[in-house]
Amino acid sequence: MRKTIKAAALLGVAALTLAACSSGSGGGTTSPSASGGSTAASPMATGPVTLTMHWWGDQEAPGAKKWLDAAITAYQTAHPNITIKETLETTDGLIPNFEAAAAAKTPLDIQYFWGGIYAQQPHWNGNTAAISDFISADELAHYTNAQMEDSYQGKIVSAPWYVNPSFPVLVNKDLLAKNGLTVPMTWTDFLKTCDTLSAKGIPTIAGGVKDGWFGGWLYSLLGAQSLTSQKQVLDAVVGNAKFTDPALGDWWTRLEESQKHKCWNSDINSQELYQAQQLFVDQKAAMTVTAGPDAPNFATKAGGPDKIEVMAMPAWSDGPLAGKIASSSQTLGIPSWSEHKAEAADFIKFLHTPEQLQAWYDMTGSLPADDRFDLTQVTDPIKKSLFAGGSDNVPYMENFIPAQLDSDAVFKNVQLVLKGSETGAAAAADMQAQMERLRTTDRDLVTNFTNWASGQ
Amino acid sequence: MTDATMTITREPMPPGDRRSSRRPGPWHAALWIAPAAAVIVFVFAYALYQLVIQSFKYKSEWTGWDNFRIVVTDPLFRTALKHNMELLLCVPVLIAVALLLAIVLSETIRGHTFFRGVLFFPYILPVTVVGVVLGQLLTLNGPVNTALNGMGLGKFAADWLGDPNIALWTMGGVIVWKEVGFGIVLFLARILSLPNETYEAAALDGAGFWRKHWSITLPQMTGVIAFYAVTEAIVMVSWVFNYVYIMTNGQGGPGDSTVVTELYIYRSAFQNQQIELAAAAAVILFLITLFLVVIFFRLQRKSLLAVVGE
């Protein structure tokens, strides 16, 4: 999920365009052809229809474009009156282009959203129609993470497409073995590894936080371990719990420990994430974290399955979420002003037919977000561990906090803690303070998140 | 086409008096100015008007001073302002460096044009390019630190952009690097226009470099120094967005250490979906700039009088 936050960094265009046209068109029902989402059999147009689709994903799941083009051809053959035009967006352009389209109501029928907050916020802003109005609940029940991330007030707002295991840790077993070490599964082992390797001037784990968003990854990788459910995070957002509570705030102290034990590369604060990951590929660091769908390629570049192992972040807690790779699904949604919602939904459903699911795996090597996909065919050990995590429905916590909290509190404080300028406790306190401030500056936040939490 | 022969046969007009019965009335000026005025009104007046209106609303409802209250009590906004103020401290540095170099250049005959050209060059580069290249140079294990280590000056090596305590000053350094060329050329032009006689007299008196320039050059440069100071102050307050955006990936990091007011506004509007707050912050920034504008205007008044008044 490259540059997730940076792209969301332009999310605010939503409000801009919302205010530009005084009332964003409500919950998006120009022609609700299904009643309350109970059935998907909405009448489809018989005349010529053109569907416009904006999406992202080839950047993190190479091969996606080929797959999509083939899927479109197949669908158009089956539905000769429908033409589909797809545009692959840049990371920075994905959200701003959507917001500009929302303001000007330019024709758009299918839009890509990252999961969780990124699919929810556009819906709260009135820019998407709930996908459950057009696809049946039975069908949506097969879509991985739909309920966990994309449900709101009884509806599913956006349809999961493919799974993003968030995020695997890659380990160079050879490098560890050369220094007399084994793969650290627990936090204490991890810190001991750091002590040994840092004495030799080797970074144990490579990372870069200059561009901020690796901090969000760390938040989930370390912060989820002391939680049992994403509800706890939502509670802290609305004010029923605090980010300084032990379950929510102790991970900051773990982060501080990793800095004190010199686990990271010394230039972590002046490197962007992808630059720092090179250290791992160059065999100069023992571990790194990488984007989910891309991990198999990355592992190959770094030496292949004999040398490289995929694991979850070393466990510092014995909670149910520790030691597991979280799962998040990237989604496809329908803009509220689309004039072909039924057709758009039908195409999305088509992408979940068995042939398409299989083709997705064949062409991208990553996991489609559908439990009907046959996992037994996966034999590659790295993919197996990745996909196991992906099907486990372990929540990816970064998707459950407001984007502004992420950038104002998480990114910033991760940078400071890793620099050694701030203690973990102070970081947790700052995150709580930022959340309190955010509840006053974002005047709809509490309502939206309370509604979201009530459906979890 | 208008040539001397024609003017000779005229009776001389009173100098500076442009009024002639043949000239169309002053409202004609409006015709000429109107197109430009229309664009200016749209881009500035309309935009500012909308901005102010929006700063008093929330989702189309009037909310009075709410937005301003929220922005002014936001610690991040105050931090942003503080950082702009800190950048202002770079202005005296700019002036000092530019003065020194301009004076030295004015006394250099051989290579004068070459050095002037080279020293001015950074000023014409796009901030985007400067930001990326210098950002790369200043990474912890980048060329600058490598060179310092290589020259035995390792103790000066630092995490220029990654250390929250110095990142802002590093940014200031980059801005100085780029902006100093402007000052050099400005001051140089002024110095070269100063009469030689005073210098010759001072040389005969045995005045050295420092005394000569302190007593002769500087006093005659107050005008242009003031102009440069105000121009650069305006840069430090309203034109540093590009530097921060490029060199910190739009984060204002590490931590908050390089957040400036323009970045705060940009992020509030385009990142945090809080346009009304962004509008309020923008109004505040505009008012601060207005203060500088008034000073700028007064400085220019003299020259404007020369331009348009008689």
Place this chain on the structure above:
Amino acid sequence: MAKISSPMARAGSFSRYVLLAVCALSALLPGYIMVTGALKTQDEFLNSPWALPAHPSLTSFATSWSAGLPSWFVNTIIVTAGAVVGVMVLSALAAWGFAYWQFKGRETLLGVIVSLMVVPPVVLLIPLFQFGAQLGWISTFRIVILIYIGLMLPFSIYLLANFFSAIPASLLEAAQIDGASTGAIFRRIVLPLSGPPIATLAVVNILWAWNELLLALVFLQDPEKHTLMVGIASFRGRYSLDIPTVMAGLTLVTLPLVVAYLVGQRFFIQGLTAGGIKGE
């Protein structure tokens, strides 16, 4: 500038050149790193950034070129040309209006317009973006050109009004008495005389429009409409692992500026400092 050839003066002269050389070096070194970096491999750059490239290679240039540079160039030229032509025409007309006539409030109006030079663009960004979004003009060139013209007008009007007022009254009176219309006077007398200031103003404006980032970033979101500056900003992110390619891209982007500077250094310096020298 009296020249005295004493040991003191010669020592002074030596330290002068040292100072100038050091400063000149610091001005040029980033460019050196950029160009040599473009010719190296990633490893070579990271390990020996200051050395000359061992095996100079143009592959990075090819990669960066195919990343979209040609389209960025074209877009930048479209936007720059449109904006600069627009501002030159409008400012010349308006400057003539200010220079030729006396009217009440002329000085104040001109002063206000000139002071608009200092308004931070980010302040105008939000309302103008909303306006553009409502019209569906986001990712069109016309809105960017329009806003660029607006932002460049204050300085341009100021500069030209300055020059036009300095045209000797006698030249103008002659034509007036002959019954020439204001338009004719402008066309046949004023413009031909205005070569130098128009040239320097054109240089200043082209430079400004060429280097502008923020507005282009916000208004030209469609990748097909990206200008050079917007292109590099995102390009740097995409190729963060391939520094030579980034450096190559930057070199290509800077090249036109360097060439123009070498050819017309005079214009750059004159134009950009024109405002300040008048401040005496």
